[in-house]
Amino acid sequence: MQINSGSDSQIKFIGNSGEFAVVGEYWNSEIGQHISVQKFNSNGTIQGDSVTLISVNSYTQNIFTTGNSGEYMVTFQSADGHMTLQKFNSDGTVKDASVSLAPLSDNFEIITVGSSGEYVVTGLIWNGDLGQNYIYAQKYNSNGTAQGDSIQLDIVSPIFGYKGQITAVLDSGEYVITYSGQGENSESLVFVQKFNTDGTTQGILLQLQGEIMQLSPSHISFTSATITPRVSVIEDTGEYVVILPGLDNDGHNQFFVQKYNTNGVALGDLVGLEIGVPSYVMDPQVISVGSIGEYAVSFIGNDRENDLSVFVQKFNANGTIQGELTKVEGNLSSSAQPHHLASLEGSNDFILTWGEYVNSEYIVGVQKFNADGSLYAKEIQNTDSLNVQSNELGTVYLVNNNVTVANMADITEAADNQWNEVAIAVINQDTAITAEGLTDGTYSAYSVDEAGNLSDAAINSIIITGAIG
Numbered sequence: 001m002q003i004n005s006g007s008d009s010q011i012k013f014i015g016n017s018g019e020f021a022v023v024g025e026y027w028n029s030e031i032g033q034h035i036s037v038q039k040f041n042s043n044g045t046i047q048g049d050s051v052t053l054i055s056v057n058s059y060t061q062n063i064f065t066t067g068n069s070g071e072y073m074v075t076f077q078s079a080d081g082h083m084t085l086q087k088f089n090s091d092g093t094v095k096d097a098s099v100s101l102a103p104l105s106d107n108f109e110i111i112t113v114g115s116s117g118e119y120v121v122t123g124l125i126w127n128g129d130l131g132q133n134y135i136y137a138q139k140y141n142s143n144g145t146a147q148g149d150s151i152q153l154d155i156v157s158p159i160f161g162y163k164g165q166i167t168a169v170l171d172s173g174e175y176v177i178t179y180s181g182q183g184e185n186s187e188s189l190v191f192v193q194k195f196n197t198d199g200t201t202q203g204i205l206l207q208l209q210g211e212i213m214q215l216s217p218s219h220i221s222f223t224s225a226t227i228t229p230r231v232s233v234i235e236d237t238g239e240y241v242v243i244l245p246g247l248d249n250d251g252h253n254q255f256f257v258q259k260y261n262t263n264g265v266a267l268g269d270l271v272g273l274e275i276g277v278p279s280y281v282m283d284p285q286v287i288s289v290g291s292i293g294e295y296a297v298s299f300i301g302n303d304r305e306n307d308l309s310v311f312v313q314k315f316n317a318n319g320t321i322q323g324e325l326t327k328v329e330g331n332l333s334s335s336a337q338p339h340h341l342a343s344l345e346g347s348n349d350f351i352l353t354w355g356e357y358v359n360s361e362y363i364v365g366v367q368k369f370n371a372d373g374s375l376y377a378k379e380i381q382n383t384d385s386l387n388v389q390s391n392e393l394g395t396v397y398l399v400n401n402n403v404t405v406a407n408m409a410d411i412t413e414a415a416d417n418q419w420n421e422v423a424i425a426v427i428n429q430d431t432a433i434t435a436e437g438l439t440d441g442t443y444s445a446y447s448v449d450e451a452g453n454l455s456d457a458a459i460n461s462i463i464i465t466g467a468i469g
Helices: 408-412
Strands: 010-013 020-028 032-040 046-054 062-065 072-077 083-088 094-100 108-113 118-127 132-140 151-154 165-168 175-182 188-195 201-208 230-233 240-247 253-260 266-273 281-289 294-302 308-315 321-332 339-343 350-358 361-369 378-381 385-388 394-400 419-424 431-434 441-449 462-465
Touching: 010 062, 020 062, 020 072, 032 072, 032 083, 046 083, 062 108, 072 108, 108 165, 118 165, 118 175, 132 175, 132 188, 151 188, 165 230, 175 230, 175 240, 188 240, 188 253, 230 281, 240 281, 240 294, 253 281, 253 294, 253 308, 266 308, 281 339, 294 339, 308 350, 321 361, 385 394, 394 431, 419 431
Parallel strands: 378 462
Antiparallel strands: 010 020, 020 032, 032 046, 062 072, 072 083, 083 094, 108 118, 118 132, 132 151, 165 175, 175 188, 188 201, 230 240, 240 253, 253 266, 281 294, 294 308, 308 321, 321 350, 339 350, 350 361, 385 431, 394 419, 394 441, 441 462
């Protein structure tokens, strides 16, 4: 058996025990082009025999997991030109007969819903008779038989439409499909449809549009594959949040956020997360915060200095903004560097992590947020010191937030118990600055380079306690 030079292999972890499956394209003189599927144990040893599936098209095979059961599914394009699905048992053997996903070709998405192995397929279909695209959706039972009739969701434009995204609503078996398209007057439209557990539609097809939502591929920093809106389910409540890219009134890229209740009804207004400068925006993420339906959104964008940074916004349970959009400084050199939001167990606080380069070394940055979306401030005694860094030689000042800082004089002319300073002799390395002599309060750090240029306040504040008198 020889691997085709144009092969496209995939690997995916199965279940929660470290086992994984690999699918790849091969060429065999006896059976021709085909794909082979092999299950592996967590220690990397082979588990059972490989399974051969006949395929006629490269780059179409995919592996999909089915929760933590250890079972999985592989899709591939068969001889009739349609996508075919094959389920596998947790031991890597074939389960049930293969299922044709006609009329889908290679532009589709599939997820499992509920907890009994059922799954849903959606994709973009061209209707030659009507001369337009539409979104196709079909729910299947765990044994591969179709559950009810397929659903056709219209896209007005035959040109600007992309495959839908499916999001399961917890373990209820309900799900949401979102997709984007272009209207009769070239306006951008975003559609949201909720589905019942039996695959029938729940409520009406919701449509987001308006002048502020004009989307133009020439102005958006996304490829056609990622313009599709993203949906995230809020834990505990079953509500969900839709995030989509668009332009503000000044033509700047930004993300728009809309929350929906469990019945698919919009909560509050569509909220724009505006940076205020021409910027690329990418990689939006959502996490649930607490148990009452609050959530936080993060994304990557260019700041006013045109540096890539991570932005975070907390939301109330009713879909309105809580607090301000916060920029977290980082040395992100490209949008490929990951960032992640995570809730803290037993608390309504949450954390952000991101990758960045410092002194040519890749490190992970961590920032904690309070439950209200504000930055967490570390607390120290006024007999302690803390480490600061600067990327330029000069001086760092620790200044009470009661002092309004617009220039150097605002700092140095303030009372002595409102600020301390330390010289920076080595860039990007820890330098200790003392809190001795400072009054109780919240303090921020400012840096001044050798030319006298004053920076903005660092995002991390420090709470100093223990002052006498």
